[in-house]
Amino acid sequence: MSLTPKQTRWLILALVVVLWEGLPRAGLIAPLFLPPLTQTLAAGFGDIHSYASHLLVTLGEVAVSLVFACGGGILVGAILGSIPKVGRLLLPLFSSLYAVPLVILYPVFTAWFGIGSESKIAFASIYGFFPTMLGTAAGIATIDPQYLVAARSMGANLPQRILRVVVPAAIPTVLSSFRIGGALVIVGVVVSEMLISSAGIGYLITSYRTVLDTPRVFAAILLVLILAIAFDGLVQLIERRTSAWRQSGRSPVIPGKAPRGSASAAAAP
Amino acid sequence: MRTLANVTELRTTPAIRLEGVGQIYGAAGDTVVAVEDVSFDVEPGKFVVLVGPSGCGKSSLLMMMAGLRHPSGGRILVEGKPIDEPDPDRVGVVFQEASLFPWLTAEQNVEFPLSLKRTLPKTERLARARERLDLVGLAGFEARYPHELSGGMKQRVSIARGLAQDPPVLLMDEPFAALDEQTRMTMGDELLRIWAETKKTVVFVTHSLTEAVYLADEVMVMSARPGRIIDRIKVDLPRPRTYEMLGGEIFGRLRDRIWRQIRTAA
Numbered sequence: 001m002s003l004t005p006k007q008t009r010w011l012i013l014a015l016v017v018v019l020w021e022g023l024p025r026a027g028l029i030a031p032l033f034l035p036p037l038t039q040t041l042a043a044g045f046g047d048i049h050s051y052a053s054h055l056l057v058t059l060g061e062v063a064v065s066l067v068f069a070c071g072g073g074i075l076v077g078a079i080l081g082s083i084p085k086v087g088r089l090l091l092p093l094f095s096s097l098y099a100v101p102l103v104i105l106y107p108v109f110t111a112w113f114g115i116g117s118e119s120k121i122a123f124a125s126i127y128g129f130f131p132t133m134l135g136t137a138a139g140i141a142t143i144d145p146q147y148l149v150a151a152r153s154m155g156a157n158l159p160q161r162i163l164r165v166v167v168p169a170a171i172p173t174v175l176s177s178f179r180i181g182g183a184l185v186i187v188g189v190v191v192s193e194m195l196i197s198s199a200g201i202g203y204l205i206t207s208y209r210t211v212l213d214t215p216r217v218f219a220a221i222l223l224v225l226i227l228a229i230a231f232d233g234l235v236q237l238i239e240r241r242t243s244a245w246r247q248s249g250r251s252p253v254i255p256g257k258a259p260r261g262s263a264s265a266a267a268a269p
Numbered sequence: 270m271r272t273l274a275n276v277t278e279l280r281t282t283p284a285i286r287l288e289g290v291g292q293i294y295g296a297a298g299d300t301v302v303a304v305e306d307v308s309f310d311v312e313p314g315k316f317v318v319l320v321g322p323s324g325c326g327k328s329s330l331l332m333m334m335a336g337l338r339h340p341s342g343g344r345i346l347v348e349g350k351p352i353d354e355p356d357p358d359r360v361g362v363v364f365q366e367a368s369l370f371p372w373l374t375a376e377q378n379v380e381f382p383l384s385l386k387r388t389l390p391k392t393e394r395l396a397r398a399r400e401r402l403d404l405v406g407l408a409g410f411e412a413r414y415p416h417e418l419s420g421g422m423k424q425r426v427s428i429a430r431g432l433a434q435d436p437p438v439l440l441m442d443e444p445f446a447a448l449d450e451q452t453r454m455t456m457g458d459e460l461l462r463i464w465a466e467t468k469k470t471v472v473f474v475t476h477s478l479t480e481a482v483y484l485a486d487e488v489m490v491m492s493a494r495p496g497r498i499i500d501r502i503k504v505d506l507p508r509p510r511t512y513e514m515l516g517g518e519i520f521g522r523l524r525d526r527i528w529r530q531i532r533t534a535a
């Protein structure tokens with residue numbers, strides 16, 4: 001019997017759940033390092049109000065940072081990608097900046113913006129900005145110029161060429177850089193909350209860890225995991241909606257997920 | 270009197286007229302003369318094939334006829350009027366790489382040029398697109414995305430798109446170059462059928478001398494850079510052209526003559 005990738009994924013998830021519950025219970029891992037899943041969930045639900053209010057803080061910071069990081073990243077990336085002269089000048093500079101571990105700047109940010117949400121938003125925005133911007137710039141710069149020539153030959157004016165050729169052609173790369181940028185925004189918010197702060201899921205993780213309350217630490221970690229997976233799932237959904245055409249015939253066909261019309265596509269001359 | 274004059278004038282207006290057309294690329298100091306002093310007329314409804322060594326300026330010439338580039342010298346008239354910018358009502362273009370938009374279905378690709386002007390309501394535009402797809406033998410493939418079509422089918426969609434606005438002139442830059450030989454032969458026959466049905470004026474660029482003679486009313490041979498027209502060869506083979514003609518004596522003689530011209534030109 002062979003499993004589809006989807007079944008395999010569920011199987012792995014089930015295995016993780018079983019091990020998470022079983023290993024600490026069997027005494028193979030000390031509950032101080034890894035409390036059983038049920039105990040973690042119980043701790044989480046017991047403090048549900050506290051978790052919810054801190055999650056709200058984190059969500060708010062993530063949302064605002066997403067707007068700055070991804071909105072700004074897509075905007076600046078689009079400009080740099082479509083003006084080759086400016087792009088050639090600035091992109092290498094931004095690429096090297098991206099390589100700098102930005103987290104070293106976080107203490108500076110708290111000095112500038114205080115330990116409230118502002119410093120988290122500033123840090124996470126910059127953290128997510130670079131991959132979004134670089135990905136968008138690359139996506140736009142690599143659009144096949146033949147598409148634009150063809151559009152021009154059919155009488156498309158500049159706004160039409162931008163809206164009806166550049167935008168749809170760039171959507172897949174823009175979305176995948178949005179996906180990476182968004183994930184980094186979540187990392188940026190949680191990490192900065194863990195470092196210096198007074199609220200948010202990251203703050204909860206740090207404060208419970210210092211008192212060695214592992215079930216509550218893991219409950220918070222579980223929340224961050226769910227948040228990250230939910231964001232990723234949302235972007236994937238948008239990706240599938242907007243780029244059905246990209247289910248290229250060259251990529252292996254996943255059973256049960258065959259692209260529209262692919263069954264008969266190979267038959268015609 | 271006036272109407273009579275107009276009628277005779279219409280009849281004598283060439284579909285395409287080039288007068289001393291040149292194309293120079295590059296900035297001052299570092300220039301490439303791609304095309305030099307090209308003049309010719311193409312009568313309405315003719316199938317003209319342009320051949321010449323690689324880099325001699327065939328694509329440049331086509332780009333200028335499509336209004337996608339301005340000539341550095343001379344002028345180009347299509348249907349008696351200068352062509353300063355792309356005008357899909359007068360000229361349709363088919364490129365080598367299908368250049369179909371991969372995010373649109375076959376039908377939406379053909380509808381694209383019609384949708385730019387919005388003179389027709391959407392339902393009518395789609396009906397027109399389906400009609401064109403039918404013409405190129407792709408009825409039933411309207412909802413396919415380009416990646417779901419074979420190379421030959423993509424070029425059929427491309428031709429349908431070029432014909433979307435029903436322009437009198439169709440320019441084709443090596444449209445079948447990326448296809449295998451069998452598909453290429455079939456596509457040649459298909460193109461001749463479409464041409465006969467629609468009575469378009471076609472200018473077709475190719476590197477295949479067999480394809481040139483098989484398709485053309487007239488073959489124009491260009492010299493190496495700077496590109497000039499060095500020979501115009503009438504192909505008197507009857508139509509419809511058939512596979513048997515390929516082995517015939519006239520066919521061989523014409524192909525030899527073109528080949529000698531290109532070899533001395535290169």
Ligand SMILES: Nc1ncnc2c1ncn2[C@@H]1O[C@H](COP(=O)(O)OP(=O)(O)OP(=O)(O)O)[C@@H](O)[C@H]1O
Binds near residue numbers: 294321322326328
């Ligand atoms: N945008 C451009 N800038 C500078 N030079 C160009 C440009 N386009 C074409 N050229 C040059 O002009 C000459 C003619 O090019 P063109 O593409 O028209 O030739 P072609 O006959 O179509 O060649 P091929 O048979 O290989 O397609 C070539 O030497 C080419 O290098």
Ligand SMILES: [Mg+2]
Binds near residue numbers: 327328329442
């Ligand atoms: Mg060319």
